[in-house]
Amino acid sequence: MFTIDDGQITSPGGFTAGTAAAGIKYPGKCDLGLLASAVPAVAAGVFTRNAIRSAPVQVSERRVARRNAGAVVVNSGCANACTGERGLRDAESMAAMAAARLGLNDDDVLVASTGVIGTFIPLDRVEAGLGRIALHEANGHSFARAIMTTDTRPKEIAVAVDTPHGRVVIGAAAKGSGMIHPNMGTMLCFVTTDACVDPVFLQAALARSVDKTLNMVSVDGDTSPSDTVFVLANGVAGNELIDEKTGHSFEEALAFVCEHMAKAIAADGEGASKLIEVVVAGARSIADARMAARTVASSPLVKAAIHGADPNWGRIVCAVGRSEAAIDPRRVSLSLNGVPVMSRGMPLPFSETDLRESMKSTTVEVLVELHLGSAAATAWGCDLSAEYVSINASYTT
């Protein structure tokens, strides 16, 4: 597997994209994206676990269950969430407009939205915007920018993978949550591949990959009703079918792409200046390791301490302690950026000056060893800055 230079969501064969400034919330902002496959594609998806689910999530989940799709239409500026039956009809209409534009059946278009909750989507502007979109295989970069809300940079990647059945390409574009505007905080990640993939395997591989990557990102512990990951696999590479038996290298590449996006989203969290990588090892179970790692990565006190390059390790231990993971306090060890600060429950001497200096790096690594078993997990977060608060305390309509 290797990363393709300047890779984009349209790097895999047979995919095109296009964008428009539809004026959904702000005039002039590129806020509408269309991604299309030249041929019918196998589809998989995972969606928010929030009990409040946006209309596009509800519509797309039903369609992904059919395991195929030909296009994705996405907008920013309006989440189409908490909008009842009318919201569901609107999401279906938006997909139908894209389907008409592309000559597809309505059901073959997936839809995603991110933006303000509790407002209705201006369908006339979506329709006019779709009419202005020109699809092209060089437009992947533009698509990655169209789905940004207040992300400070686009998030995209493409990799080439040599599978037992030949080389295939996987591309992706994602957005995270940089919430200068209220309720813009949604994780969207779209993945394309020209591989020919068994649909059941594709869904399983996606779910496994997301569980250990995008589901391990925390910016502030608040989950959106719109979080969505799609994969479209169109088979244009002409490889033999990849399935559960032969899919190892493909799944590895898919997980790599998802992990890349997870780190990019965490590092670009609202007001963030640092990526925090938390590894919990020696846990009794994977579930325990994940709970502990996520609790540390999302602790406001840990995030604030790391913002200040503060080797305040007691906060990390306490976050592990409240995570509900099985722990024995007398076995817990902890390192910060490779410096051991606690060993089996007891404080260790260390140079505070040196560790403070080391923690000024743009990535801070936390390693927690529970010494109870062999399960491990990694979570990604970002520091908590005063900018986070000022961003989220102001409401801009």
Add this chain to the structure above:
Amino acid sequence: MFTIDDGQITSPGGFTAGTAAAGIKYPGKCDLGLLASAVPAVAAGVFTRNAIRSAPVQVSERRVARRNAGAVVVNSGCANACTGERGLRDAESMAAMAAARLGLNDDDVLVASTGVIGTFIPLDRVEAGLGRIALHEANGHSFARAIMTTDTRPKEIAVAVDTPHGRVVIGAAAKGSGMIHPNMGTMLCFVTTDACVDPVFLQAALARSVDKTLNMVSVDGDTSPSDTVFVLANGVAGNELIDEKTGHSFEEALAFVCEHMAKAIAADGEGASKLIEVVVAGARSIADARMAARTVASSPLVKAAIHGADPNWGRIVCAVGRSEAAIDPRRVSLSLNGVPVMSRGMPLPFSETDLRESMKSTTVEVLVELHLGSAAATAWGCDLSAEYVSINASYTT
């Protein structure tokens, strides 16, 4: 029941207190407190649920299980947590020093500590400080100040209750978390009463009261290894024994005292300018109502929005949605400071200008109606300010 003017922890008969500046962390800071009952008292306690438990928590929990005690010794500046076997011995020594000072058995002294994690307590200073303490029934206010770390104001109350068996008094002092210094964030609450109370009922009444009051406070979701609530009931009032059958008015007063402290701690959270009161009603179960209320009260996005007096209700609904409480999105209704903003899943029109103005109040009330059952719960939190971040990003040794 009525609140006693200028009430303090020594308002109930037979209690005295004293304090000293022992120099545990800072010279001159009043950091050592002693609370004593003139006669043996019935004791009850509840402790942190964090799997990392400070040495004083471990020692005191064993002693409270004996259901009686005569005194409490408490220090700020050092939490005596993550200190292993030596920490346990130190906590026992600290209690033994207080016992010697008071002529009690070691086991009759409860101990609590709050402060930096991972450092050892300077026992010589504790001993010298105890030698300088003068006990007096007018020293309750001083005791409430001695347990403060970076709280901006002392938290104390006393109430008189007419029980079926006569009038008794309940007093209390508490500290919350205003963490100018790292790991100072501990909730300590000490309650005294001159009532004669059955010990089994006292423990049960305390646990029930704390569950719906102090356990419903969230400043930042981070729990301390030192959180402790004690009640000492010395029977000096001479009432007939209060037990489960006759204890209704006593328990109501105990819960009132705990609720008073819960609100005081939330309102004085780190960097806080507002108290947030979240009521979740119509839940399927109390557990659901509590989960939903606590999740809303501790959501960084909700807290930041309320800091900015921002009627950004989508964030509240999303926090309910991720709380794991049973909900039906089509039945959820929401009011902010009495203004309905969402009804049964659909947005309502409201004056944003008026609601913004109303939300500038020092208490913001959130009412979530789930329309699924009859269970309700209240949680208390505070807004998230840039000051919270600057407080917690700086490490001061």
